[in-house]
Amino acid sequence: MKLYEIFLRAKSGLSHKHVGSLHATDSQMALQNARDLYTRREEGESIWVVDSSQIVSSNPSDKDAYFAPAEDKIYRHPSFYEIDKEVKNI
Amino acid sequence: MYSQGLRDSAAGDEPVELLAAFQARIDKEEKIEPRDWMPAAYRKTLIRQISQHAHSEIVGQLPEANWVTRAPTLKRKLILLAKIQDEAGHGLYLYSAAETLGESRKKMYDDLLSGKAKYSSIFNYPTLNWADIGAVGWLVDGAAIMNQVALCRTSYGPYSRSMVRICKEESFHQRQGYEIMVKMAHGTAQQKAMAQDAINRFWWPALMMFGPSDKDSPHSSQSMKWKIKRFSNDDLRQKFIDATVPQAEYLGLTIPDKHLKLDDATGSYTHGEIDWKEFVNVIKGNGPCNQQRMAARIKAHKDGAWVREAAEAYAKKLQNSKDNKKEVA
Amino acid sequence: MYNYIQNLADNTLILGQRLAQWCGHGPFLEEDLALTNTSLDILGQAQMLLNLAAEIKGDGSTADDLAFLRDAIGFKNVILVEQPNGDFAHTMLRQYFMDVYHVHLYTILSGSSNQSLAEIAEKSLKEVTYHLERSQLWMQRLAHGTKESIDRLQNALNELWHYTHELFEESEELDDLVEQGIAADPIHLKIHWEADVKEWLASTALTIPKTGWKATGGLNGHHSEYLGLMLCEMQFLQRAYPDCEW
Numbered sequence: 192m193k194l195y196e197i198f199l200r201a202k203s204g205l206s207h208k209h210v211g212s213l214h215a216t217d218s219q220m221a222l223q224n225a226r227d228l229y230t231r232r233e234e235g236e237s238i239w240v241v242d243s244s245q246i247v248s249s250n251p252s253d254k255d256a257y258f259a260p261a262e263d264k265i266y267r268h269p270s271f272y273e274i275d276k277e278v279k280n281i
Numbered sequence: 282m283y284s285q286g287l288r289d290s291a292a293g294d295e296p297v298e299l300l301a302a303f304q305a306r307i308d309k310e311e312k313i314e315p316r317d318w319m320p321a322a323y324r325k326t327l328i329r330q331i332s333q334h335a336h337s338e339i340v341g342q343l344p345e346a347n348w349v350t351r352a353p354t355l356k357r358k359l360i361l362l363a364k365i366q367d368e369a370g371h372g373l374y375l376y377s378a379a380e381t382l383g384e385s386r387k388k389m390y391d392d393l394l395s396g397k398a399k400y401s402s403i404f405n406y407p408t409l410n411w412a413d414i415g416a417v418g419w420l421v422d423g424a425a426i427m428n429q430v431a432l433c434r435t436s437y438g439p440y441s442r443s444m445v446r447i448c449k450e451e452s453f454h455q456r457q458g459y460e461i462m463v464k465m466a467h468g469t470a471q472q473k474a475m476a477q478d479a480i481n482r483f484w485w486p487a488l489m490m491f492g493p494s495d496k497d498s499p500h501s502s503q504s505m506k507w508k509i510k511r512f513s514n515d516d517l518r519q520k521f522i523d524a525t526v527p528q529a530e531y532l533g534l535t536i537p538d539k540h541l542k543l544d545d546a547t548g549s550y551t552h553g554e555i556d557w558k559e560f561v562n563v564i565k566g567n568g569p570c571n572q573q574r575m576a577a578r579i580k581a582h583k584d585g586a587w588v589r590e591a592a593e594a595y596a597k598k599l600q601n602s603k604d605n606k607k608e609v610a
Numbered sequence: 611m612y613n614y615i616q617n618l619a620d621n622t623l624i625l626g627q628r629l630a631q632w633c634g635h636g637p638f639l640e641e642d643l644a645l646t647n648t649s650l651d652i653l654g655q656a657q658m659l660l661n662l663a664a665e666i667k668g669d670g671s672t673a674d675d676l677a678f679l680r681d682a683i684g685f686k687n688v689i690l691v692e693q694p695n696g697d698f699a700h701t702m703l704r705q706y707f708m709d710v711y712h713v714h715l716y717t718i719l720s721g722s723s724n725q726s727l728a729e730i731a732e733k734s735l736k737e738v739t740y741h742l743e744r745s746q747l748w749m750q751r752l753a754h755g756t757k758e759s760i761d762r763l764q765n766a767l768n769e770l771w772h773y774t775h776e777l778f779e780e781s782e783e784l785d786d787l788v789e790q791g792i793a794a795d796p797i798h799l800k801i802h803w804e805a806d807v808k809e810w811l812a813s814t815a816l817t818i819p820k821t822g823w824k825a826t827g828g829l830n831g832h833h834s835e836y837l838g839l840m841l842c843e844m845q846f847l848q849r850a851y852p853d854c855e856w
Contacts, residue, residue, distance in 0.1 A: 192589065192638070194380065211443070212377045213640055214386065216589075216596040216751075220640075223744055227644040228370055232450070251316045342634035342642075349630050353847035353856040354674045355657045358630070359650060365633050366646040373639050411847055411856075464855050472854055577635065585637025587762065588698045591755025598754060 194243040195221040197228075199235030207239050218242070295320055307508050312438040315381040323507055324382050327437055330509065331379040332389040337401035338372035340393075340574050344408040345417060353411060360457050361414065367454065371447045378439040394579050402560060403486050405568030412465045412472070416479035418458015420487040420525065426451055427521045428491070436508040459528065466532040473533075480529065481537045488552075489560045491518040497557070522550050612666045613686060613783060614793050615727070616676075617829055618715075619659035620687035623677055624837070625708060626653035627844055628695055637698055644744065648705070651737040658730045665726075678848035682838045683831035690773035690825070692837045699762035702748045704770055707807070709742035711777050714802045715794050723791035746810070753814040764816055771818055773825040777803070781829070 192214040198207035210229050215221035221240040229235065249257055265271050274281060299318060306313065313319055345365045352358035376386045392398035403421050408414060429451065432444045465476035492498060492514040504510040526543075529536050540553035562568070629649035636642025660673035667676075691708065695701045716738060719731030752759040778800035787793035811818065827833065847856070 192593070211374055211446075212380070213373060214638070215640065216592040217599055219747055220592065220596075223747070224640040224644060226740075227647045228373060228640065231366070231370070231647070248316070251314075251318070339634075339639065346634035349633055350627060350843050351846050353678070353854075355653065355660070355677055357856055359653055359657070362630055362633060362646055362650055362653070366643055366650070369634070369639055369643050369646070373643070376639070461856075468854055469851070471851055581635040581637070584635075584697065585641075587756070587758045588637035588641070588752075591759030592751045594755045594759075595751040 192216055193221075195225070195240045196243050196246065197221075197225045198239040198241070199225075199229060200237040201234060202236055207237065210234070212243065215240075304506075307436050307506075310508075312441060313436055314438045322503070323509070326504060326507070326509060327440065328379055328382050328384045328389075330504075331375050331382075331440055332384065332392070333399055333401075335372045335375035335379060335389065336393045336398055337404065338368045338375060340400045340404045340578060341421075342368045342372075343574050343577055344404055344406070344570070345414060347408050348411060348414050351411070352414075357461070364418070364454055364457065367450050371443075371450070374443040374446055375440075378437075378443045381439045390582070394575070394582060396566065396575065399564060401490060402563040402568060403490050404574060405563050405570045406482065406486050407570050409482070410475040410478060412462065412475040412479035413483070415458050415461030415465055415476065416483040418454050418456075419462050419528070420458075420480070420483050421490070422451060422454040422458060423525060424487045424490040424521050426455055427517045427524075431510075431512045431517060434508075434511055440509075462532055462534075466534055476532065477534055480534050484537050485555065485559075486563075488518060488522070488555055489563075491515070491521070493557065493560070494555075519549060522552060523548075526550050611724075611787060611792065612663060613829075614787055615659060615663040615666060616684075616686040617688075619656055619663050619676070620685045621691050621708070622652045622659060623656035624685070624687045624840065625691040625704075626650075626656055627840060628691065628693075629701070629705075631695055632701065645701075648741050648744070651734075651741065655730070655734045655737070658733070662726050662730065674848075678845045682833055682841055685831060685833065685837060685841075686829055687833075687837075688773065688776040688825075689828040689834050689837075690770065690776065692828075692834060692840060693770065693773065694836060696766065696769075697762055699752055699759065700766040700770065702745055702752065703763060703766040705741065706745040706749050707770065707774055707777075709738055709745045710803050710806045711799065712738040713742050714799050718794040718798070721791075722793070727792065749810060753816060760815065767816055768819045772821060772823050774803075775824045776826055776828055779826065779829055 193216065194212055195215055195218075196212050197210050199210050200207045213221065213224050213228055215224050218240060222238060225238050225240055230238070261267075300320060303313075303318065303320060303323075313323075342365050345361060345368070349358065349361050349365065352361050376389060379389060380386060389398065393400070403424075408417065426448065429444055429448050433441060433448055435441045435444065462476055462479075465472045465479075467473075495501070495513045495515045498514055501510055501513065505513070522541075526536060526541065538553045540551070542551050543549075544551050563571070566572075626649050629645060629652065632642070632645045633649070634642065636645055656677070657673055660676050664671045664673050664676055690704060693700075693704065713735070716731040716735040719727055720735055722728040722731060749763075752763045754760075778796040780796050784793055784796065788795045825834075847854075
């Protein structure tokens, strides 16, 4: 059996969120098993199943190279800019 | 429901800096995620604990399933079925969490069926009358919840997330069990006798679920340091007793411990000595139902082999025909 | 009307009880959960239908009284649903037969002139539509899986086929109900059921067994020996300790 990762959308307007995994022999079975396992308490209204082996993920050892460089780019955040309190709606 | 008697392996010869950095992350309450570096012993401890926990859930289906076809009303039948189904689901969440550590479900399952892996001793006791289903929910799930709530903050991310989900789902289990106990204890003389019989048999095994006494559990200290485990066995056991004794009083049932006494100074109950010989014996495989439980799990797995094979074979055919179509295109 | 509702209710109660026996013993963990979901849905339908039956009976009986205090002769289910689970092929083939039947049945009953029945059918139709999606896929997997799965499915077909005719048995009482727009016409159900099942069978190497024997009697309370034993188990507590609250 293959390992599938399961993503649920709790309600329309939200994005799909990873909730766990399960085993199935094919994608249809994965979808049904996901319905039977992960939506027993109305947790979702849409399901994605993804063959785990198809997921490409970043490597924890690249964490610094990937994510640290964004740290000092504070000018990307609105709080970086000082504007007089008198100015409204900006 | 939860895993007992976890043991850490000795620390390997990992670089001191990595170990220190790892411990620093733990101390900062950072969660460890699947592909992060972790000490081999941390991984091993987790795999053992999570898989034991998963095994406990699916073996734990059996004593309750024993009554599902005999549940006394339609409502009770539906509740019990849904509850047992939850246990299967919890087993599945936990196997999934353990798989993120690189252990396959097949390997874990093989270890369970070969007797190599352990599961909670409580499920090796029989459910003999209907009140036992009440007692299992009230006492066994009650004890399990004490452990599981503590585990929601465990340091390994996937384990912690599974536990959060499990605790959310499990909250009805104890209540439905207690509701059965109320009906039985406040029912006819025969029902009350069943309820008393159930607590007589399940009280001590429920206390054993918290594992050996702290003084006999030297291995928990590393687990505490790694924040895999966050409270000691004895602390959780005491918490359980203090919460449960008044509930038994409400039912008008007697807890089978003549040494049980409220200590006015601490507000806690002191209790009699737990029979650890029995505990060790049941863990070793000599409980009243060990053989029966394993036989049931082995039979289900064997009987299901051709079904799994058929599904695999069909999936392969589907894949082949898809590939052929691609080639033609 | 009471007999008809009993028939629908008992079909679901007994099938749900059989499915519940799989709980904890499924061929793999995911399927164990899925089978239990089916059982829960079907027992939920039984509960609704028995409530309706009790209401029609009108002597103060409850759904539980009907489930736990009638003897075998009082049960009006088809004999198919009380057949032992057998292996997974047996269980799923029986399920597939019942799912196809229930989808057509509830589709019609959603428009029943009896408001209560129409509401139950409408709710149940959603459930059985999913059950059918699931059992259809299993029929595909088993019929095109391995030699063993094909053999097992053929065995199940050989044993279960003769029990399916009972789903479409006609009676004067039923004719009246059909005329009043309360019940589903068994002839109509049979045509649709056979069309679906035979279409699927035609896509497989399976063959329908030839025999003159057809199961009958369930609708009059004359069952197979299995039902009595099932009731012994199911009704044990209520029989051994009458008039208790549980």
